[in-house]
Amino acid sequence: MNEYSDKVYEHFKKPRNAGTIEEADGIGEAGDSNCGDFLRVYIKIDSDNIADVKYLIHGCPASIACASVMTELAIGQNIEDAVMISDEDIINALDGLPDHKQHCSNLGATGLKNAIMNYWDKNKNL
Ligand code: FES
Numbered sequence: 669m670n671e672y673s674d675k676v677y678e679h680f681k682k683p684r685n686a687g688t689i690e691e692a693d694g695i696g697e698a699g700d701s702n703c704g705d706f707l708r709v710y711i712k713i714d715s716d717n718i719a720d721v722k723y724l725i726h727g728c729p730a731s732i733a734c735a736s737v738m739t740e741l742a743i744g745q746n747i748e749d750a751v752m753i754s755d756e757d758i759i760n761a762l763d764g765l766p767d768h769k770q771h772c773s774n775l776g777a778t779g780l781k782n783a784i785m786n787y788w789d790k791n792k793n794l
Pocket of ligand 1 (some may be wrong): 687700703704727728729730732769771772775
């Protein structure tokens with residue numbers, strides 16, 4: 669695949685859930701040392717479900733679309749399911765990514781995982 673799908677363009681032009689969450693329950697970061705792109709993910713948890721996800725990103729168009737669609741995949745999921753969201757899930761939700769942009773999906777998946785791990789870390793004694 670060498671072209672962006674309509675879904676990638678759509679999420680890039682109108683990213684969902686961009687921003688921050690005050691008093692987030694978990695915050696996770698992910699960066700790509702090759703390109704310098706960077707993502708910070710904020711999550712809000714309610715009864716073991718992902719109530720909200722927001723993010724700040726400095727990244728390429730594909731990584732912005734990936735972060736956007738990641739929030740749609742995660743919101744409303746049980747955290748045990750959300751932590752399993754993979755690069756491939758994100759790529760599929762965008763109807764694919766060009767071969768040379770496949771790696772851009774990793775920021776969204778890793779940022780979300782790290783935010784959930786941060787939440788678990790902070791709450792392990794509850
Ligand atoms: Fe860096 Fe896309 S080129 S995440």
